[in-house]
Amino acid sequence: MPELPEVETVRSGLEKRIVNCKIEEVKVLREKTLSKISAQEFCEKLKGQTFIAIKRRAKNLFLEMKSGLVIGVHLKMSGSFLIQPASEEIPKHTHVIFILENKMELRFKDLRAFGRMNLFSSWEEAGEQASITKLAPEPISENFSFDYFKEALQKYKSPIKPLLLEQSKVVSGLGNIYADESLFLSGIQPTRPANSITKLEAEKLYKAIKKVIIDSIKVGGTSIRDYVDTDGQLGNYALQLNVYGRKKQKCLICDSPIQFIKLAQRGTHFCLNCQR
Numbered sequence: 497m498p499e500l501p502e503v504e505t506v507r508s509g510l511e512k513r514i515v516n517c518k519i520e521e522v523k524v525l526r527e528k529t530l531s532k533i534s535a536q537e538f539c540e541k542l543k544g545q546t547f548i549a550i551k552r553r554a555k556n557l558f559l560e561m562k563s564g565l566v567i568g569v570h571l572k573m574s575g576s577f578l579i580q581p582a583s584e585e586i587p588k589h590t591h592v593i594f595i596l597e598n599k600m601e602l603r604f605k606d607l608r609a610f611g612r613m614n615l616f617s618s619w620e621e622a623g624e625q626a627s628i629t630k631l632a633p634e635p636i637s638e639n640f641s642f643d644y645f646k647e648a649l650q651k652y653k654s655p656i657k658p659l660l661l662e663q664s665k666v667v668s669g670l671g672n673i674y675a676d677e678s679l680f681l682s683g684i685q686p687t688r689p690a691n692s693i694t695k696l697e698a699e700k701l702y703k704a705i706k707k708v709i710i711d712s713i714k715v716g717g718t719s720i721r722d723y724v725d726t727d728g729q730l731g732n733y734a735l736q737l738n739v740y741g742r743k744k745q746k747c748l749i750c751d752s753p754i755q756f757i758k759l760a761q762r763g764t765h766f767c768l769n770c771q772r
């Protein structure tokens with residue numbers, strides 16, 4: 497599943513490429529990709545509209561039009577956008593096509609077809625429906641201060657790893673890969689009760705979470721499975737992963753084998769020696 501850095505990469509890619517582009521026509525090839533709107537209404541309302549801003553809240557993307565209409569998009573497991581010349585063959589699993597005025601097309605492709613798109617009449621309505629207010633602060637937002645983080649951890653005695661994945665509790669936008677990597681960088685075992693984490697450890701974890709997210713946004717997100725950015729380029733953060741996906745391989749610091757366990761149904765990687 498794309499994590500926050502991947503979605504942010506998609507957002508900035510779209511921002512560079514489609515802001516101020518006018519939609520000549522919309523084609524919906526798979527109606528089920530639309531949520532709460534018919535293909536006919538979706539196409540009619542968006543015909544002739546111009547993109548003016550691309551926003552993101554957690555893993556939701558919002559494509560805002562000059563008229564105030566907002567397309568909400570959740571990529572889910574494998575959704576991605578491609579910007580291609582209209583002359584280029586339409587890739588398999590393309591579900592929605594926005595035909596742009598410059599002979600280019602914005603194509604929404606989704607192999608596993610869990611991605612969803614809907615249309616809101618305004619930014620306010622979009623925000624409400626995406627239940628944005630229920631999310632904890634993102635690692636890159638101003639609200640995510642060290643004081644906030646340290647106190648938030650003290651409220652929970654559940655294991656730290658699954659807690660980091662719960663979007664409404666301590667932090668939002670941190671997915672499985674980044675949670676494992678952050679805990680490795682801060683030397684904390686994923687099973688540790690959150691309220692047992694000391695101030696010094698919390699400080700290391702706070703810095704690690706920010707570093708992992710900021711670094712991966714810089715290089716365009718990881719590319720573990722089918723994620724592709726708007727130019728069809730794969731991100732390359734995967735090359736720098738310390739523990740994620742390295743089950744039984746040697747720890748890069750101490751040579752111990754990387755452990756793999758299931759924690760709250762999620763695959764979890766860590767080093768028994770480096771993480772306490």
Ligand SMILES: [Zn+2]
Pocket residue numbers: 747748749750751752767768769770771
């Ligand atoms: Zn180690």
